[in-house]
Amino acid sequence: MSENNSANPILGTDSATDDPSITGATIILEEVTKDYGGAQPAVDHLTLEIPAGQTVMFVGPSGCGKTTTLKMINRLIEPTSGRIVINGDDVTQMNGDKLRRHIGYVIQAGGLLPHMTVAENIAIVPKLLGWDKKRISERVDELLDLVSLEPSEYRSRYPKELSGGQQQRVGVARALAADPPVLLMDEPFGAVDPITRQRLQDELIHIQSELHKTVVFVTHDFDEAIKLGDWIVIFNVGGQIMQYDTPDQILANPANEFVEDFIGSGAGLRQLGLARVSAVQLKEAVRARPGEDTREVAKRIRDAKVRHAVVLDLKERPVGWVTPKQLLRTDRVKTKYSDEFPLVGASSSLDDALDAMLVAGSTEALVHGKRGRFLGLITVNTVIRAMEEISSKNPEDTPDAPMGHNAGASTEDADSEDADSEDESQASGSSPAAEAPEADATLENSGESV
Numbered sequence: 001m002s003e004n005n006s007a008n009p010i011l012g013t014d015s016a017t018d019d020p021s022i023t024g025a026t027i028i029l030e031e032v033t034k035d036y037g038g039a040q041p042a043v044d045h046l047t048l049e050i051p052a053g054q055t056v057m058f059v060g061p062s063g064c065g066k067t068t069t070l071k072m073i074n075r076l077i078e079p080t081s082g083r084i085v086i087n088g089d090d091v092t093q094m095n096g097d098k099l100r101r102h103i104g105y106v107i108q109a110g111g112l113l114p115h116m117t118v119a120e121n122i123a124i125v126p127k128l129l130g131w132d133k134k135r136i137s138e139r140v141d142e143l144l145d146l147v148s149l150e151p152s153e154y155r156s157r158y159p160k161e162l163s164g165g166q167q168q169r170v171g172v173a174r175a176l177a178a179d180p181p182v183l184l185m186d187e188p189f190g191a192v193d194p195i196t197r198q199r200l201q202d203e204l205i206h207i208q209s210e211l212h213k214t215v216v217f218v219t220h221d222f223d224e225a226i227k228l229g230d231w232i233v234i235f236n237v238g239g240q241i242m243q244y245d246t247p248d249q250i251l252a253n254p255a256n257e258f259v260e261d262f263i264g265s266g267a268g269l270r271q272l273g274l275a276r277v278s279a280v281q282l283k284e285a286v287r288a289r290p291g292e293d294t295r296e297v298a299k300r301i302r303d304a305k306v307r308h309a310v311v312l313d314l315k316e317r318p319v320g321w322v323t324p325k326q327l328l329r330t331d332r333v334k335t336k337y338s339d340e341f342p343l344v345g346a347s348s349s350l351d352d353a354l355d356a357m358l359v360a361g362s363t364e365a366l367v368h369g370k371r372g373r374f375l376g377l378i379t380v381n382t383v384i385r386a387m388e389e390i391s392s393k394n395p396e397d398t399p400d401a402p403m404g405h406n407a408g409a410s411t412e413d414a415d416s417e418d419a420d421s422e423d424e425s426q427a428s429g430s431s432p433a434a435e436a437p438e439a440d441a442t443l444e445n446s447g448e449s450v
């Protein structure tokens, strides 16, 4: 999937990493300010390093400058001063439209163009880049598959024929279409229900484990930040960095009172959001296949002293979670049962697993891996044991936080080493104040900025 990178102007020559699996780019904001002319700048002399191939979450109170900072990276908003450097290239000097073709952008509710089909929406940037029809069509199918939408079923649909979660998946596929090294996500899952949100988060984790993009993600939801982020930036008003660290360090060692208040009282429970279902031992389940003799399956359930069997389709995906009573209503196991069973992905957090069980009033949940394949069951007891282990252990061996500060002053917890590296990499360049051209605003509103 990285073959397009060679033609990508913003990858530059300054290779950020020697790891070939990382297709992301390093982003450095150098003393970036955005002054809209209000009482104080929306973002004030912000210096921030976003490491290649990592997911960095922006959180903070409303109006603290998260979206402004994000949109300065793809120049939907022009900085008043400062430089933004992506893999060695100063993008503040580049043509903004061209730049945006190489930066994926996902906004709330997908931002799909309603008069275009799913395939046409995904193809927007590849078309602008002059790809031929065959390559575009193959890419569309590859991306639909990546975001778990069957290409033959969804390619020709219009956005109004999709659920909110499906629209958001297409939004992610569209942002990834030209294999950009950077993905900017502005509250992408803010408009969907909690269960769909959890599934979309799991899919992003799965996609990121395959692609290693540099993802910058704005959210209001601190639990989402903990779950998705390699790093979290907690901002205060004016784009002031209060802490830039790993999720566990922020939970275990909040830098100041502001961060403590922001995390709230549930820090202990929130650490559950850090642990993944894939890290715990799953329980085996009684499995059944459509067409099997239901009496046989009922016997297996009784012999195993459990309450349910999991019915799996040909692709090993669960299509039902049934008791002997439900099974024995027919002679043969059916191809479909009620899909109301607790289901979580292997990359879900233990917090998500507990939620799924509570919502279903069950002490167990089904776990699926890649492409929905059933892996086993997670139980309440497993989650409780994992909770006990997490709370008895302190975060250790956490990597040094990337650079991040405002106006030359380091964040409260930054050590002197960070401060040294800040000095070295600060740049004096500044770009003239300029507002985003009208065309950009139109693109954004129509969701065409990708």
Ligand SMILES: Nc1ncnc2c1ncn2[C@@H]1O[C@H](COP(=O)(O)OP(=O)(O)OP(=O)(O)O)[C@@H](O)[C@H]1O
Pocket (backbone or CB within 6 Å): 036, 038, 042, 060, 061, 062, 063, 064, 065, 066, 067, 068, 069
């Ligand atoms: N186009 C604009 N003109 C003037 N002021 C603006 C403009 N856009 C944003 N601001 C102001 O800049 C500040 C930062 O806004 P921004 O949208 O970046 O914050 P945010 O942290 O993303 O907020 P929220 O969490 O509410 O989305 C706010 O005070 C906002 O009112």
